[in-house]
Amino acid sequence: MLNRYREIFSSLERNRVKYLVIGGIAAVYHGVPRATFDLDILIEATPENASRLLKALEEAQMGTAALISPEELLRHEIVVFKDLIRSKRASGRPRDLADVRILEEA
Template structure:
């Protein structure tokens, strides 16, 4: 599920970001699928193992900004399953893509609490109030 700056853009406040943030549900099945995908995309040399993605608060960073992908297995202050139930599905050039829902994004940003997160909350609320 896409979170972070790309999700902020989908929910009404387009802004630049140098990182694609993706959160996965922390299960053995998903960890196995992720390892297979990473190997298929040429990241096998990083030697990730399934158990790496079953630990708490893992962030795997692939590449460098402005084209970095961060893979997380925890959402700040939100249960993944709850967030997934309330996801927003967006058709991105024929690919259905899961984004964190608006309310869950606000909670996630509030709990993260960085300056950029707080600005995102302010701008999202301003933009969505106008709709």
């Protein structure tokens, strides 16, 4: 998968950002076959963590594409399966509800 994830994850880790991967990448991790090109994360909502996030994003330079393997993705904090299902159901969006069906069949 061609994207910027490796660079972004490395920068988040280097800068000690407290984060959790959610959204499409979490769905892919848990078995939904979908192409996604964005990275959704939740961060701890503190001024210090927000500052670390901004620094990490600046360092990542967001313009360089990189490859990341599933094994590499495993080293990062990803929302647990039941919470992913819960959040997708709560959104009510057709795409998210379709993901729920796929995830529950996997």
